Amino acid sequence: MASVVAAKNQRLLLGLLAVAALVGAGLLALPALEEKGTFFYAPSDLAVRPPEAGARIRLGGLVKEGSVTREDDGLTLAFIVTDGATETAVRYKGLVPDLFREGQGVVATGRISPTGDFVADTLLAKHDENYMPPEVAAGLERAGAVGTESAGR
The missing domain is CATH 1.20.5 (Single alpha-helices involved in coiled-coils or other helix-helix interfaces)
Incomplete structure (x- = not known):
């Protein structure tokens, strides 16, 4: 027993x-x-349904022409991501990918600051002129941006 x-x-x-x-x-x-x-947002998505404060998100779209500026420290970059309909200001401190440039697709990972700007801790740029990340292409298509015919190929 x-x-x-x-x-x-x-x-x-x-x-x-x-x-x-x-x-x-x-x-x-x-x-x-x-x-x-991490959820993916295009600038238009952020305007329609903003995430909770401090939520980690990915923002994708095109780097607006003429919007890229560097601060005096040489590491902080400010630019605007657009999907053709809406724009979101982005700040990033760190090394910038070689392929990052105005008019090209970008995916930034980070959080929305209390001032409403997007503070990125990671930047990913597309790898050649014929490819755009599928998430960015889908966001641009939802916003009605033109020039996304080669997206995802």
């Missing part, structure tokens, strides 16, 4: 350890899932 009770207690203990291990693994996976759970 005592061995039956000991066996039940051992199974209960093993079950609780398994649950604790699953909870621990889930907590370790949360930071990785946060990056994957």
